[in-house]
Amino acid sequence: MAAKGAFFDVDGTLIGTNIVHAFAYYAMNQGSILATALQTARTVLSVPLFWATDKVNRKLFNELFYSYYRGQSEDRLQVLSQELFEDVILPAIHPGTPRLLEQARRAECRIVLCTGALDFTVEPLARHLGADDVIANRMHFVDGVATGKVVPPIVEGAHKALAIREYCLRQGLPLDQSYAYSDSFSDYPMLAVVGHPTAVNPDLRLRGVARAYEWPIIRTTQG
Amino acid sequence: MPPPSKLARLYEATEQVVTIERDSAPRVLFSGEDLLLEDLPVGTRVVYPRPPIEGLPNVTSAIRWALNHPEGCDPLHAQLRPGMKVTIAVDDISLPLPPMRTPDIRQQVLEIVLELLADSGVDDVHIVIAIALHRRMTEAEVKRMVGRKIFDAWWPDRLYHHDAEDPEGLVLLGTTERAEKVIVNRRAAESDLVIYVNLNLVPMDGGHKSVGTGLTNYEGVKAHHNPEHIRKSWSYMDPPHSEMHRSVDRIGRLIDRSMNVFHIETTINNRMFDGPLDFLMKREDDYRESDRLRLEAMRAALKAMPRAAKRKLLHAVPAAYDVIAVHAGKTEPTHQKILERSYQQYMVDVDFQADILVYGIPYISPYNVNSILNPLLVQVMACGYFFNFYRGKPLVKKGGTLILTHPCSDEFDPEHHPSYIEFFHRLLPETRDAAELERKYEREFAENPSYVHMYRTGNAYHGAHPFFMWYWGENGRAHLGRIIAVGADNEHVPRLLGWDSAGTLSEAIDMARSVHGRGAEIALLHHPPIAMTQNLG
Numbered sequence: 001m002a003a004k005g006a007f008f009d010v011d012g013t014l015i016g017t018n019i020v021h022a023f024a025y026y027a028m029n030q031g032s033i034l035a036t037a038l039q040t041a042r043t044v045l046s047v048p049l050f051w052a053t054d055k056v057n058r059k060l061f062n063e064l065f066y067s068y069y070r071g072q073s074e075d076r077l078q079v080l081s082q083e084l085f086e087d088v089i090l091p092a093i094h095p096g097t098p099r100l101l102e103q104a105r106r107a108e109c110r111i112v113l114c115t116g117a118l119d120f121t122v123e124p125l126a127r128h129l130g131a132d133d134v135i136a137n138r139m140h141f142v143d144g145v146a147t148g149k150v151v152p153p154i155v156e157g158a159h160k161a162l163a164i165r166e167y168c169l170r171q172g173l174p175l176d177q178s179y180a181y182s183d184s185f186s187d188y189p190m191l192a193v194v195g196h197p198t199a200v201n202p203d204l205r206l207r208g209v210a211r212a213y214e215w216p217i218i219r220t221t222q223g
Numbered sequence: 224m225p226p227p228s229k230l231a232r233l234y235e236a237t238e239q240v241v242t243i244e245r246d247s248a249p250r251v252l253f254s255g256e257d258l259l260l261e262d263l264p265v266g267t268r269v270v271y272p273r274p275p276i277e278g279l280p281n282v283t284s285a286i287r288w289a290l291n292h293p294e295g296c297d298p299l300h301a302q303l304r305p306g307m308k309v310t311i312a313v314d315d316i317s318l319p320l321p322p323m324r325t326p327d328i329r330q331q332v333l334e335i336v337l338e339l340l341a342d343s344g345v346d347d348v349h350i351v352i353a354i355a356l357h358r359r360m361t362e363a364e365v366k367r368m369v370g371r372k373i374f375d376a377w378w379p380d381r382l383y384h385h386d387a388e389d390p391e392g393l394v395l396l397g398t399t400e401r402a403e404k405v406i407v408n409r410r411a412a413e414s415d416l417v418i419y420v421n422l423n424l425v426p427m428d429g430g431h432k433s434v435g436t437g438l439t440n441y442e443g444v445k446a447h448h449n450p451e452h453i454r455k456s457w458s459y460m461d462p463p464h465s466e467m468h469r470s471v472d473r474i475g476r477l478i479d480r481s482m483n484v485f486h487i488e489t490t491i492n493n494r495m496f497d498g499p500l501d502f503l504m505k506r507e508d509d510y511r512e513s514d515r516l517r518l519e520a521m522r523a524a525l526k527a528m529p530r531a532a533k534r535k536l537l538h539a540v541p542a543a544y545d546v547i548a549v550h551a552g553k554t555e556p557t558h559q560k561i562l563e564r565s566y567q568q569y570m571v572d573v574d575f576q577a578d579i580l581v582y583g584i585p586y587i588s589p590y591n592v593n594s595i596l597n598p599l600l601v602q603v604m605a606c607g608y609f610f611n612f613y614r615g616k617p618l619v620k621k622g623g624t625l626i627l628t629h630p631c632s633d634e635f636d637p638e639h640h641p642s643y644i645e646f647f648h649r650l651l652p653e654t655r656d657a658a659e660l661e662r663k664y665e666r667e668f669a670e671n672p673s674y675v676h677m678y679r680t681g682n683a684y685h686g687a688h689p690f691f692m693w694y695w696g697e698n699g700r701a702h703l704g705r706i707i708a709v710g711a712d713n714e715h716v717p718r719l720l721g722w723d724s725a726g727t728l729s730e731a732i733d734m735a736r737s738v739h740g741r742g743a744e745i746a747l748l749h750h751p752p753i754a755m756t757q758n759l760g
Contacts (some may be wrong), residue, residue: 104670179673196673215671216674216677218681
């Protein structure tokens with residue numbers, strides 16, 4: 001029985017890709033040539049918008065991003081998520097990731113991936129890494145078709161912290177003895193809510209915060 | 224035949240304990256990266272190091288002689304046969320301090336041993352740097368230690384660091400009669416022959432400590448690096464009276480029964496400084512005008528520089544050590560020969576114990592090569608190493624006062640000492656009780672996945688290392704009545720360590736005299752270079 005939790009952000013922390021890549025992959029896998037071309041064109045045009053929105057507001061970015069799934073069938077998304085994992089995510093796993101998770105397992109931590117990505121896109125990765133659980137966004141489906149809306153609350157920023165707190169309460173894990181790992185300053189709340197935060201391959205702002213609060217800084221980009 | 228007056232001066236010059244008189248020169252004390260010049264009260268006894276023993280005239284031939292005339296076993300060449308599996312383990316750069324000039328003695332030994340192995344048809348050879356729970360060295364540090372030729376040919380496939388957190392890379396050899404688990408590096412355990420290349424700086428190094436500590440894991444180190452053993456160690460420099468060494472010896476004997484280990488032990492003299500800094504090897508009363516000028520110039524330069532620049536400068540100056548002994552063979556007889564030589568270099572006979580002991584804490588310790596001497600390491604130097612620089616009775620009486628000079632800055636290296644930061648700022652405000660710290664927090668730190676990751680992939684000390692550093696000062700803390708830090712640039716670091724603060728040395732001496740009286744006996748253990756006292760009466 002795990003005595004504490006280890007919560008891992010995914011994009012940039014455990015893998016070298018991000019949600020934009022996943023989106024592009026999905027866009028390239030539409031049924032017909034025309035649909036593929038249209039979706040690809042929309043994707044290419046949207047990427048600068050996504051990038052700009054992501055820099056300004058991660059929540060807004062996620063909402064905008066997920067709206068592009070509207071009209072896709074649940075079955076198809078499930079199948080593509082496995083392909084997405086094999087073709088995009090698996091090669092992008094940082095060399096130091098398996099070792100970090102193994103160390104968390106040896107420390108008797110319950111390993112939870114905590115990400116703003118959609119749950120079905122993360123589940124193959126979670127299975128591959130041997131994670132115990134996933135905290136992720138869930139797409140709203142009606143009659144097996146994606147509505148483009150995410151079941152609220154969207155998992156990001158402060159909500160990640162809330163989700164982790166509720167998870168620990170539910171599982172009986174002590175928050176003050178638990179660990180959290182992220183690469184982005186936008187995950188500051190998630191890091192601050194646990195007793196043992198760690199910055200992983202941090203961006204400039206998170207590096208500054210980690211130095212100020214004396215959090216460990218690690219790299220998973222090295223084996 | 225020199226006249227009696229000259230003979231007297233010669234006698235004075237070789238006397239290691241000098242009493243301060245009214246017209247004595249001020250003494251030089253390290254205070255981190257700075258040098259202080261302090262007048263000491265009349266009657267203070269200053270213990271000076273012995274002069275450096277003359278180095279071996281030909282180190283290479285001394286190594287070859289040792290390999291061919293080992294203690295208690297066949298010569299190395301006679302133990303080699305084609306196709307055998309050999310692991311060479313090497314001490315890391317925690318020793319010597321400061322790092323010695325190149326070629327490092329380890330490079331010299333390795334070059335000879337590797338040539339011998341190649342000539343004997345032994346191809347399955349790995350070189351493992353025996354870091355135990357120390358930090359991994361950088362590539363540049365490894366290259367400097369083993370030399371470019373060996374580095375280019377062997378790194379990183381056949382020259383690498385021991386990994387104390389690799390579950391597949393360790394093996395349990397057995398358990399001692401005191402239930403100490405003997406865990407060692409798998410590659411070494413499965414080799415037909417292990418050659419350990421050691422460098423002894425002080426008498427606590429080497430012997431059974433080499434393989435048993437250098438190639439083990441957290442559980443293996445914990446067997447003897449714990450508050451209980453440390454409290455029974457009087458002192459680390461006197462292995463027969465150190466519980467820690469008794470434990471290390473039990474573990475080492477089991478290793479020697481299970482593995483074929485050929486030790487190559489070396490030791491060096493205490494010539495830490497030469498060239499422009501050679502005045503630091505002299506006694507202040509013997510300074511010439513040029514020495515005084517150089518001292519003042521150095522003090523002024525250091526005063527004007529930012530601390531990081533001073534640190535960089537001082538760490539960049541290698542020591543001028545000479546090799547004074549090389550012996551090889553079975554663990555115990557080899558180590559005994561090295562110990563004898565080490566004692567000849569360091570031990571100064573004294574027949575007194577002081578009420579007040581003074582020493583300066585320098586910028587370096589075994590655990591901050593190319594890094595910061597953080598507050599926990601200042602404590603290690605004060606209560607651990609320097610306090611333990613004795614055989615017989617400590618230089619200071621039980622309940623006496625230790626006065627140390629160091630700025631005690633609240634500064635840590637987050638790459639090398641990440642777990643120290645949490646230990647110092649989270650745990651010490653709660654308790655300084657070593658047993659409580661061990662019980663409540665040691666395993667948590669040891670297993671913290673972030674610290675384990677930093678140890679394995681970065682250049683960080685193991686998560687449990689700050690605990691061992693705290694325990695290291697345990698016998699000093701238990702013996703001393705009071706510790707006063709002189710020149711601390713803040714209030715909270717001395718307070719967290721349980722120390723008092725004083726602005727100047729004379730203020731600290733007044734504070735100590737208020738307890739021990741005006742007639743209190745004062746001693747200064749003068750570093751650098753290293754000096755140890757021997758009071759066997």
